[in-house]
Amino acid sequence: MSPYLAEFIGTMLLILLGDGVVAGVLLKNSKSENAGWLVIVLGWGIAVTLAIYAVGQFSNAHLNPAVTIGMALSGSFNWDLVPGYCAAQLAGAFGGAILVWIHYHAHWRKTESAAIKLAVFCTAPAESSLINALVRETIATMVLILGLLFIGANKFADGLNPLVVGMLIVSIGLSLGGTTGWAINPARDLGPRLAHAVLPIPGKGSSDWSYAWVPVIGPLIGSVIGVLVYKTLFL
Template structure:
């Protein structure tokens, strides 16, 4: 199996199991309906573990553009291979989301809320706030990448690493996922969101494209910095990229904060005049 196909298949498997647990918990007349956040986080953790077990030997099982970028910035992965990996991950995510749609085919008509249907495919904020939401995705993905690299630096019984990474996903979901649904993976959010837009889902409503940039840019920046931070602090090698990415994060957060402040002020003024 080629690395491209491995990333495609692995990411598809990730979304089938991860998106599948979201569908099972949220769609009406599913036996798993209302089983809660812990079930969702466990489902995603096991999804990551299974996907890594499936394709790790062929591609390293990045399954996430943020991980691919982090490894490239660290010098552990060739930049020339980055575009192909990201394309494979995005295509795999679209395919995986389509399989989830087909698997739960009769449940879409039974579910009235368009937001619930979108939540099966893509993430969204518990409290809409662009600055806070972006920061949450950065922090979550930073922890993901640092955690993956830290796990990889330890010795486990052969074959146990993917399972431990799965528990890292569960931990991030339980501790940090309540704010934005913890995309922590641009392909995981963007691919299924594209699928949601094109699939004939009854009463699906908007794909919420105005939010879509946050679970793409946040993880990309947070993950990249996580890899560079690990190299600087744990390995003791500070590169120029560390400072470039840190500056980019500060600039993006500053711009987002100013925009969010203007939006909040406008909304408060509008409400006062009503």
């Protein structure tokens, strides 16, 4: 399998399971309706773990433009591959969101709130300041990149790394995710937001493009800072 196809499939699986757990918790008449934030966080952590197991052998399972750029900045990834990886990740995220829409097709009409429907696909801040949200996405992604570099610097038993990365995602979600929904991944937010914009979802509202730049720019800034901190303090 080519690394680009692997990134597409891995990111699609990530979004199918990640946005899928959000849909289950938020949409009406789901058996997991109102299961809460902890279920969402655990669902995303498991989604990341499974996606890495699925395609890690083919592409190292970045699944995230912020990770791809961070690894290139750290010197462990070829810059020539960055555009293709990022494009595959965005396309995979878009495809995964479409699968979530199909899977929960009967539940969209039963859910009245346009904001809840949007929340299935992409993130939104808990309070309205865009600058605060940008700072929070930057910090959370910095922790993600530092965590990945820390994990990469240690040796684990074969097959254990994806579990540790999944635990990292859960930790960030529990500790830092409540402020913005912890996108920490431009593709994870932008791809599904694009899907929300084009899909015929009953009663949907705006895709909130005024906020859409925050979960793209914040993670990219956080990625750069994370690599710089690691190189300055830990090498």
